[in-house]
Every structure is written in C-alpha cells, then in structure tokens.
Amino acid sequence: MTIVVEKLLDLYSQIHLIRRIEEKIAEEYHQQxxxxxxxxxxxxEAVAVGVSAHLNSNDRVYSNHxxxxxxxxxxxxLESLIAELHGLENGCCGGRGGSMHLIDLEKGFAGSTPIVGATxxxxMGAAFAFKQQKRSHIAVSYLGDGCFEEGVVYESLNFAALHRLPILFVLENNQYSVYTRLKQRQPEGRSISKLAAAMGVSVLHGDGNCIDDVYGLAAQAIAQIRAGKGPYFIELDTYRWPEHCGPSDDDHLGYRPQGELAAWKARCPLQYAKTLLVQAGVALNHIQQLEQKNSKKIESAWVKALNGLTPNPKKAAEGVYV
Ligand SMILES: Cc1ncc(C[n+]2csc(CCOP(=O)(O)OP(=O)(O)O)c2C)c(N)n1
Incomplete structure (x- = not known):
C-alpha cells in the first residue's frame, strides 16, 4: 500500500522512538x-505502529509480556513507562507492575499481563461489551505464536466468530516461544492463519517487518470490523532480535539456526521504513532532525521519570480487592 509522505514520516518516527527507547532500556539494564x-x-516494531495508526482512544488494546x-x-x-520499569510511584501502575503490566486508559491501552493467552x-469480553452497548469501538488483542498452545485462545476465537464481535486479533508470529521453534511445538506444515480461519474469523496474512504491508492490512481489517463485519485476524511474520527476556543478544545459545538472526536483521523494519521515506523524496537531513527530536524526548522523559518517588510501603495494599 502507498502511504502519503506525512503519514509515513509519522510512522517512521514512531518505529524509531520505540527502537531507541528499547535500546536505551537495554543499555541501562545492567545498572540494576x-x-x-x-x-x-x-x-x-512495525507491527504495533502499523496497527495503532488506525485506532483511536475509545478503542481498547490488550497485550502480553x-x-x-x-x-x-x-x-x-513515555515517562510513566520508564518510571514503571524502575518501580517508581509515577509509573503507569504506580510501580507495582514493572514492564509486563502496563496500562494507559486515556490512550486506549487497556493493559498487558504476562500469562500467555490471558488477555x-x-x-474478547471488551468487544462483546462494545457490541452489546452498540458502540462503534473495537478491541485489539495482540498475541504471539505461543498463544496457539493455549485453549482459551480457541474459545475466544470461537466466541468472537459466533457473535461477530468487533475485535482484531494481531498475531505477531516471530516463530519462537522462548527457545522453542514453532515447528517443534506444532505439527509440520500447520498454518496458524488457517487454524484461525477454521474457527470462523476473517484472516489476512502479511509481512510484519514492512510498515506499508502492516498499515494496509490493518486499514482493511479495521474498516471491515467497524462496518460490523465481525472479527478479523491478521498474522504478521516478524522476528525478535534480542533474547526472549533480557537486554542481550543470545545467538550463542544455538537455539536459532545459524544465520537466521542475521538474515532477519538484514530485513530491519526501521531501515525498511527509512528506505520508503527516501524513495518518496524525503531528504536525509529531515529524517535526521526527526531522529534527534526523538532522542531528546527519550532523554528528557528518562530524567523526569527517575525523579519519581519510591512507593510508600504503607500503600502496598491499595488496589487489592480481595
Ligand atoms: C500460561 C503460561 N505458560 C508459560 C508461560 C511462560 N512464558 C512466558 S513468555 C512465553 C513465550 C510466549 O511466546 P509467544 O506467545 O510466541 O510470544 P513471544 O515471547 O514470542 O513474543 C512463555 C512460554 C507463561 N507466561 N504463561
């Protein structure tokens, strides 16, 4: 799909910001x-950026670890994310949750939890509520390929299809669940998209590292969902560069075939988006200015976040409802 230059600049900037903040987290992590x-x-990064471009703050997005x-x-x-990672009171969960428990309801991010498949x-329940209340909002569920070894995912797809719920399932297929490849976990030749289609949801499949592909498929699916056409499932092929959990590279562990990580690094989603910008005639110094602006934004958010207070132990039971 061809994206207008202003939009493409915005998408590139977001991919860049996410890349740099995660690199900063990786750099700082050893400080403990x-x-x-x-x-x-x-x-x-291109998966989330291409999908979110079609959402508004009334939609509800659910995520994982x-x-x-x-x-x-x-x-x-941004500041609340950094503070949350540091366990500070100004974090988005008051410092109680850390990286795997994020929330920003104002922006439509309804939350993440690390139990695979749990959100x-x-x-699906949020989408059911939207339908019952005759609202035009949609729910988005991000899932990894590891979710397809969890029964509740099949139940959710079934229920969503049965009731034609306004929900978009976004499968980030990075081929691995921790150290185990998909083909060691599921029978050879199985396609997750085909499984989802068999459950009765409409399915699209694309390249998660190409922002134009993700943006176009998400536009198509979300327009159909908003038009009352029921749930959609987009499978996006992509690849995690760092170790499953932690800041480092783990290629030495040998669970990835030799050369696989390098081949995916050569298909970098950030570089791909930059190439699209250059092909569209955007000058490199314009792109550089945008990158510098992002770096400043991260530095300033980092400083402000770390000015937050350590949570007061007396408030530890606040928010506990049982
Ligand atoms: C129910 C459950 N089983 C096992 C785990 C341990 N676990 C954490 S992340 C993960 C891998 C999930 O893989 P995937 O859903 O493909 O996401 P990815 O890590 O590749 O992004 C596993 C098995 C868990 N958190 N929850």
Whole structure:
C-alpha cells in the first residue's frame, strides 16, 4: 500500500522512538535500577505502529509480556513507562507492575499481563461489551505464536466468530516461544492463519517487518470490523532480535539456526521504513532532525521519570480487592 509522505514520516518516527527507547532500556539494564524482567520487541516494531495508526482512544488494546511497542505506538505516556520499569510511584501502575503490566486508559491501552493467552478472552469480553452497548469501538488483542498452545485462545476465537464481535486479533508470529521453534511445538506444515480461519474469523496474512504491508492490512481489517463485519485476524511474520527476556543478544545459545538472526536483521523494519521515506523524496537531513527530536524526548522523559518517588510501603495494599 502507498502511504502519503506525512503519514509515513509519522510512522517512521514512531518505529524509531520505540527502537531507541528499547535500546536505551537495554543499555541501562545492567545498572540494576530496573529490577523487573524486560521482554524487548526490537525487530518487531512495525507491527504495533502499523496497527495503532488506525485506532483511536475509545478503542481498547490488550497485550502480553512483550508490551512496550504496543503501548508506545498508541502514544501512551513515555515517562510513566520508564518510571514503571524502575518501580517508581509515577509509573503507569504506580510501580507495582514493572514492564509486563502496563496500562494507559486515556490512550486506549487497556493493559498487558504476562500469562500467555490471558488477555485474549479479556479483549474478547471488551468487544462483546462494545457490541452489546452498540458502540462503534473495537478491541485489539495482540498475541504471539505461543498463544496457539493455549485453549482459551480457541474459545475466544470461537466466541468472537459466533457473535461477530468487533475485535482484531494481531498475531505477531516471530516463530519462537522462548527457545522453542514453532515447528517443534506444532505439527509440520500447520498454518496458524488457517487454524484461525477454521474457527470462523476473517484472516489476512502479511509481512510484519514492512510498515506499508502492516498499515494496509490493518486499514482493511479495521474498516471491515467497524462496518460490523465481525472479527478479523491478521498474522504478521516478524522476528525478535534480542533474547526472549533480557537486554542481550543470545545467538550463542544455538537455539536459532545459524544465520537466521542475521538474515532477519538484514530485513530491519526501521531501515525498511527509512528506505520508503527516501524513495518518496524525503531528504536525509529531515529524517535526521526527526531522529534527534526523538532522542531528546527519550532523554528528557528518562530524567523526569527517575525523579519519581519510591512507593510508600504503607500503600502496598491499595488496589487489592480481595
Ligand atoms: C500460561 C503460561 N505458560 C508459560 C508461560 C511462560 N512464558 C512466558 S513468555 C512465553 C513465550 C510466549 O511466546 P509467544 O506467545 O510466541 O510470544 P513471544 O515471547 O514470542 O513474543 C512463555 C512460554 C507463561 N507466561 N504463561
């Protein structure tokens, strides 16, 4: 899909911001000021950016343990994310949740939790509520290929199809669940898209590293959902560059075939988006200015976030409802 230059600049800027913030997290992680585990999305950024471009703050987005990109692509609060990673009171969960428990309701990010598949039925419930209340909003459920070993995901797809719910399932197929490849977990030749189609939802499949592909498929699916055509499922092929959990490279562990990581790095979503900009006639110094603006934004948010207070232990039971 051809994207107008202004939009493309905006999408590039978001991919760049997410890449740089995650690189900054990786750089700072060894200082041990972030005591929560971090699951970085470096290499997968175009998925969240291309999908979020078609959402508004009344929609509800649900995510998993690898949530930073999903949160940031909604323009959710950067400072609150950084503070949350540091366990500070000004974090989006008051410092209680860390990287895997993010929320920004103002921006439509209804939350992430790390239990694989756990937010899928919750997203489906939000879509059910939207339908009952005759609202025009949609729910978005981000899931990894690992979710397809969880029964609740099949139940959610079935229910969404049965009731023609306004929900978009976004499968980020990065081929791995921790250290195990998809083909070691599921029978050879199986296609997750075909499984989803068999459950009765409309399916699209594309390249998650190409922002124009993601943007175009998400536009198509979301327009259909908003028009009352029922649930959609987009499978997007992509690849995680860092280790499953943590800031480092883990290619030495040997669970990835030799050369696979390098081949995917050569298909970098950030570089791809930059090439689209250059082909559209955008000058390199214009792109550079935009990148500098993002770097300043990150530096200033980092400083402000770290000025936050450590949570007061007396408030530890606040928000506990049982
Ligand atoms: C129900 C459950 N089982 C196991 C785990 C441990 N676990 C955490 S992340 C993960 C891998 C999930 O893979 P995928 O859904 O493909 O997402 P990715 O990490 O590749 O982004 C696993 C097995 C968990 N959190 N929840």
């Amino acid at each position: 000021t972030m005591r929560c585990p971090v699951h970085l999305s470096i290499g997968q 690898r949530a930073h990109a999903h949160y940031l692509a909604l323009n959710a609060n 899928v039925p919750i997203a």
